[in-house]
Amino acid sequence: MPEVKKLSDGIFEVIKDKKQLATKNLDPGKAVYGEKLIPVQETEYRTWDPRRSKLGAMVLKKFNISLKENSKVLYLGAASGTTVSHVSDIVSEGAVYAVEFAPRSMRDLIRLASRRKNIHPILADAGKPDSYSHLVEPVDLIFQDVAQPNQAEIAARNAIRFLKRDGYLLLSIKARSIDTAANPKEVFKAEVKKLEQAFEPGFEILNAKDLKPYHEDHLGVLAKLR
């Protein structure tokens, strides 16, 4: 019998042969991207590979992502839905607004969303929150993984529009998509500064850590509006 340890609401560590990050499968019997399904008594867990998910890596890096069963999440840069599926597991009674710009990725995301009622797919540019403001309610968490050179600005625009006063922003910054030539550490410093100062009211940075060894040249940031 695999041993299950709860890390935080909806996030578990399942020990079967080795320790594995996992979430409770909202769509039992079905794997989304080839991950392992581990049944423990009445519950089925889906393993969550931190190397394929920046959010997964952040969990293991002890970011306090503070999601509850009924949390509302705005997910910018949903891609094919690998990580979105785990967020959907965690906020089983809540809602995930999954914004993605590429029609090709949206195709996979639609397949996922049609099986999971708490995912609301939105094909739009995350840099233009006005274009989906008629759809999205105030949220408890914005998770952003867009790999764009102006990602700090994108985060700010969305946070001002959609983030609750007590909500959090979780951000994955890819150094290489901001400046391919510069030293990642310098890029991170500049980006964090932008988040703190470049707009009103600015973010308060609660945690910022490199996502090594799971992702190269990526910085995870947890912040809230000042």
Add this chain to the structure above:
Amino acid sequence: MKINTWFGTLETDIVGEILESRLLSKDIRKLALHSLSLRESRSNLPPEGFDLKAAAIKSGFAESPAEYYFLLHEVTLEAAKLQVSSAITPDQRIIQAVEALDDVNETTNALFERLSEWYGGYFPESGLGGEDLALFIVKYGSRENVSSEDPLYSKARDSMGAKLEPADEALIKDFAGSVLSLYERRQQIEAYIENSMEQVAPNLKHIAGPMLGARLISLAGSLEKLAEFPSSTIQVIGASKALFKHLRARAPSPKHGIIYSHPLVNTAPWWLRGKVARAVASKLSLAARIDFYSGEKDPSLIEKLEAKVLQIRTLNPRPPQKKQENGAKLKKRRRK
């Protein structure tokens, strides 16, 4: 204050109380189309932090949060499906064709090498290559079947190749048939690209030729993106490795990416290639913009380009002497 939402239009007072609401019916398709129509709207946006769900329940659109989320889910899903199905534009079809062509080429080359290696054991003197070899094998199979009218008859008769057993002959003949059908597929795709390029990007096709034009669209991602690229980017599309090496380290900047396959560029003498590539890229960029934004064919573009290249050639008839030595030395050192 007027507020547009996916379920209708609300009229609110200063503190956000709903005074009036015009709600849409709960028809998923209509709601999805309405939602899509609001994408470009710049006015009557919900204010920051506006609670759409609460407003939907208060105004009577949804009876409960559960119903609100159910409808929202269906509507976003439907809207996304509509957007995805309209995303396959003619330039996207060209991109698929270019990528299919690359796959076919790669496969054909691998299979052809196998065929040539395989049949070489039975008739090494044939001297045939590519499609001709495949045709030959499909026609005759074993070299013993070559008719006396065939120019290869005497070579086949005196060949040092081994005897081809019937079982092997059947196998190799069918294999050659498969390779041959891939050659046909390649021509079919090329014809398709040529035809589509004439419709989608006539100017680009005129200046770059159908294949190079299609490849540029493919590498850019769409005709729109290609039209938005500065010509300096078009000049180095396909040389990203060299470009990033240049940006990160002290490597020389690439002079050309895939536009090297343009006849004006690859026939230019080495000391002019950078200049010619720049001229070609600038006209390619103009062509892509005309194709994307107006679509009318402008035959003067190619004339201007040829005149420009001629001018470059007359202005620089000889290679620069001194610079070449320095350049050669530098290149050697950097390569280490």
